[in-house]
Amino acid sequence: MARTRDYLDKAKCVGINVGGLYEVIASTSDLNGRPHAAPMGALFLSFDSFIMRSYGETVTLRNLRASKRGALNVVDNVELFFDCIFKPGKLSFKWFNGVPVLKGVRAWIFFELEKVINEGQYYEMHCSIVDAKAVRARPKPICRAEASLLEALIHYTRLRYYTAMGRENEVRRLKELIDHHLSIVERTGWPKLRRIAEDLRRKTSAPSNIS
Ligand SMILES: Cc1cc2nc3c(=O)[nH]c(=O)nc-3n(C[C@H](O)[C@H](O)[C@H](O)COP(=O)(O)O)c2cc1C
Structure with a gap:
């Protein structure tokens, strides 16, 4: 062709x-x-x-x-x-x-x-x-990085509540989920999303978030 x-x-x-x-x-x-x-x-x-x-x-x-x-x-x-x-x-x-x-x-x-x-x-x-x-207006191809970044962000925002409540098991579970989703962003995202993932990973492991 x-x-x-x-x-x-x-x-x-x-x-x-x-x-x-x-x-x-x-x-x-x-x-x-x-x-x-x-x-x-x-x-x-x-x-x-x-x-x-x-x-x-x-x-x-x-x-x-x-x-x-x-x-x-x-x-x-x-x-x-x-x-x-x-x-x-x-x-x-x-x-x-x-x-x-x-x-x-x-x-x-x-x-x-x-x-x-x-x-x-x-x-x-x-x-x-x-x-x-x-064929149709504004195609929006599916990239798993977007959904995973959103998931990681949602879990991140919950971290401080569980940390404040002293629920260490829940904090650990959230961090595992964040890690899982960020690894999907790192694997499938375009450069800007990968940079955001890197930033979120740093913020997640900041001392205030360590249980
Ligand atoms: C969202 C999605 C993405 C997939 N990506 C791949 C892929 O990149 N490579 C692959 O070999 N199979 C992939 N698969 C699995 C194949 O589509 C599936 O095994 C398929 O039956 C094998 O391809 P074939 O029908 O050409 O033999 C994917 C499945 C899904 C649901």
Whole structure:
């Protein structure tokens, strides 16, 4: 698929932040034209390229090796992830230049597979973006870092109450939860969110918060 001249602007319009790991649905097809959709995490290295990891020989990896092309469906409805895994018959596809996409989603990012690196525990699929299309206004791709940062903040605000009440077990549990959520932010967030996570981690371990 040839790159459209304005693909960069289009890629910017689908709502991603470079450096973020987004939960999307990758759609591909096999050589018989059978479409397939699977939830995948896509780490955006730039508006030009992203990496997906395939844990094992997934259908997505097999299809991409064969056809070299696919689409990321930008979804803001988590129910679709459930349907992909448990009710694939409910999904409906349409086609763009031989690439299947899901109907009813916010945006599509079309890509080509550049290379696959076998990292032992997983295969790293390096992809280049060739086109993007926002189907509906203001796409909001799902990045787990946002929900986790919110969770960590909520738990943080509860810390001082439990500390004041001397409920050490609860303080310890909250700190574990904060740590868990901040590690998700560090893994999936874009640079600004990662800096906020770092700050919150420092504040959480400040002496006033040590039980
Ligand atoms: C939100 C979400 C994100 C996922 N991310 C990945 C991923 O990055 N890599 C992967 O191999 N499987 C991932 N999975 C699991 C696959 O979608 C699932 O195992 C799928 O059935 C395997 O892919 P396939 O259908 O292409 O064989 C994810 C599942 C969910 C629900």
